[in-house]
Amino acid sequence: MTDIRLATRSDVPQILAYVRELAEFEREPDAVVATEALLENALFEECSAEALMAEVDSAPVGFALFFHNFSTWEGKKGIYLEDLYVTPSARGQGVGTALLSHLAGIALDRECARFEWAVLDWNQPAIDVYRKIGAVGMDEWRIQRLSGDALKKLAGR
Amino acid sequence: MTDIRLATRSDVPQILAYVRELAEFEREPDAVVATEALLENALFEECSAEALMAEVDSAPVGFALFFHNFSTWEGKKGIYLEDLYVTPSARGQGVGTALLSHLAGIALDRECARFEWAVLDWNQPAIDVYRKIGAVGMDEWRIQRLSGDALKKLAGR
Numbered sequence: 001m002t003d004i005r006l007a008t009r010s011d012v013p014q015i016l017a018y019v020r021e022l023a024e025f026e027r028e029p030d031a032v033v034a035t036e037a038l039l040e041n042a043l044f045e046e047c048s049a050e051a052l053m054a055e056v057d058s059a060p061v062g063f064a065l066f067f068h069n070f071s072t073w074e075g076k077k078g079i080y081l082e083d084l085y086v087t088p089s090a091r092g093q094g095v096g097t098a099l100l101s102h103l104a105g106i107a108l109d110r111e112c113a114r115f116e117w118a119v120l121d122w123n124q125p126a127i128d129v130y131r132k133i134g135a136v137g138m139d140e141w142r143i144q145r146l147s148g149d150a151l152k153k154l155a156g157r
Numbered sequence: 158m159t160d161i162r163l164a165t166r167s168d169v170p171q172i173l174a175y176v177r178e179l180a181e182f183e184r185e186p187d188a189v190v191a192t193e194a195l196l197e198n199a200l201f202e203e204c205s206a207e208a209l210m211a212e213v214d215s216a217p218v219g220f221a222l223f224f225h226n227f228s229t230w231e232g233k234k235g236i237y238l239e240d241l242y243v244t245p246s247a248r249g250q251g252v253g254t255a256l257l258s259h260l261a262g263i264a265l266d267r268e269c270a271r272f273e274w275a276v277l278d279w280n281q282p283a284i285d286v287y288r289k290i291g292a293v294g295m296d297e298w299r300i301q302r303l304s305g306d307a308l309k310k311l312a313g314r
Contacts, residue, residue, distance in 0.1 A: 019229045034232025042227060048234040049227040070199060070206040070224045072176045072240050075191025077205040083229050104303065104312035115308055118298040127299075134307025141275040142284075143295040146261065150291025151272055155261035 002098040007051035007063070012040045015051055018063050022085045026120060049082065052102060054095050061090035064099040066106075074113035079103055081117035100133065118143065159255040164208035164220070169197045172208055175220050179242045183277060206239065209259060211252050219243035221256040223263075231270035236260055238274035257290065275300065 007015060016036055023032045042048045054062040062085050069080040081103060086095045107115045119126050127137070146154060164172060173193055180189045199205045211219040219242050226237040238260060243252045264272045276283050284294070303311060 023230060028230075031230045034229060038232030039229075042232060042234065046234070048225055049229075065227075065229055067225070067227045068205055069226065069237065070222075070239055072191060072196075072206075072222055073180060073185075073188045075195030075199060077199065077203070080226065082227055101311050101313060104308050105314070107308060108312050108314060113304060115303040115311075116300060118300050120297050121299050122297065130301050133303065133311050135301040135303045138300040138302055140277050140279070141300050142278050143273060143275050143298050143300070144287050144292040145295055146272040146290065146292045147270060151261050151264060154258050154272075154290050155265050156258060157262070157265060 001056070002061070002093070002095050003055045003058075004052055004098055004102040005055070007043065007053050009040060009044055011051070011053050011060075011063075012036050012043070014053070014060050015039060015043075015063055015065070018085045018087070019065075019083060021087070022083055025085075052099060054086070054090075054099055056090060056093075056095070060087075062086035062095050062099060064103060066103060068110075068112075069114075069116065071113055076111065076113040078112045078114035078116055079107040079110070081115070084117065096129065097133070158213070159218070159250070159252050160212045160215075161209055161255055161259040162212070164200065164210050166197060166201055168208070168210050168217075168220075169193050169200070171210070171217050172196060172200075172220055172222070175242045175244070176222075176240060178244070179240055182242075209256060211243070211256055213247060213250075213252070217244075218247035219252050219256060221260060223260060225267075225269075226271075226273065228270055233268065233270040235269045235271035235273055236264040236267070238272070241274065253286065254290070 020032050023029055049065055049067045052064045065083040066079055066081045068077045070077050104115055177189050180186055206222055206224045209221045222240040223236055223238045225234045227234050261272055
């Protein structure tokens, strides 16, 4: 039986460890520059994101990190799931679905029109799960990212 | 010369008109269920999103609507541009780039690591502009969306 609860400050080291494991799975092991201090500030001071912890027998087995996005078509905010991760030894027991289900409940409680996230196009096992729960792939859309020197140049700095 | 300023409550009717024009361009003319009341609440009460207006000779020519997302890799919030629109008669004069440049400045002022948005994969003129300013296409990622009955079902309601 999976328990889902809101993260607290003491979960930050575990969250950062999971973020690093997830980056490895996503074939970007060196991409994580976040620190415990940055995550603690974001989750519990600035509140720019929120996190859920999944536990089995009081031991952590996964997490979800999310924030609110906004749809101009709906005129309402939504839930955007940035990270979903289940530790390998706990997979296949419905932990991921329990996290997604809990997030769907938060979305409804907060009157969100949509619950969204992104998946890597080669992660077919995940895509299969998402289709099974009724998620629609917005396959015409491509995310664009500006950072570093290009961001400064565009700002004229 | 394009002037960029923060939207105010009196801009809401113009913003909704632009949202509808953009939905038509995106081949989803009936997708907009947002109302002026919903947009005014989101932009000026809940503050779940922010908007910039572009003007030439004090007349509106376009807008940008954005909110903060969050990167677990960076441990920092970012700027996510939900809508960018320039009215057809004002295109080709750098209005869109002026809005993007202003947003890049906001991203730097707020210590954001990234400035992101999504583009339709058939909108090559826009993609060409984004490549020119140094934006990277995150082409492996596919956005997933859950809403309506599927969202309720996943939440167990």
